[in-house]
Amino acid sequence: NAGVIQTPRHKVTGKGQEATLWCEPISGHSAVFWYRQTIVQGLEFLTYFRNQAPIDDSGMPKERFSAQMPNQSHSTLKIQSTQPQDSAVYLCASSRQGANTGQLYFGEGSKLTVL
């Protein structure tokens, strides 16, 4: 079985540009999570979907970040007007519905560099 697929693996943008990151969860998994990873902060929760519906976006910076899950096979994280402090590895994870076991399956991440 394929794992969680994230594209692109690396993205470099100029300050003020838009960046869109893609995630394909594991087939059959109905929960999708986005996390941001930096050396200073570690793994920070951003947002979470279940059955394509947004459940919790408490970690999302409100003004420039948005996430969608238009169908069960992919989710996107969009960052508008990128700033250098947005530079991080963005990790997507999926899990099975009803499995409150905490086993999230992570992708390899998308490394965003904002110059």
Place this chain on the structure above:
Amino acid sequence: GDSVTQTEGQVALSEEDFLTIHCNYSASGYPTLFWYVQYPGEGPQLLFRASRDKEKGSSRGFEATYDKGTTSFHLRKASVQESDSAVYYCALSDGGGSNYKLTFGKGTLLTVTP
């Protein structure tokens, strides 16, 4: 809100040394606790979990015991190997209602030299 504190940011050991990484948590409910491990270039992966007081989780020689009294879940291994070099994350899920998100600590970079 919920939080996880890992005391050590970096740990450097030699092979066959004993490992302890301290993890303390703060949560309003009765959380499930986890250890995740992340190797270079990969996403984090579950090492093991524990959901009840005094429950021991273990995998690959690593173990941790859920201690509700001290709100701790310290990771230990009796004899580390070079292949254990990775970043280790302690995490919790309060599972309240239908929200199963995980809250992670800041991670501990373990470097093991032969």
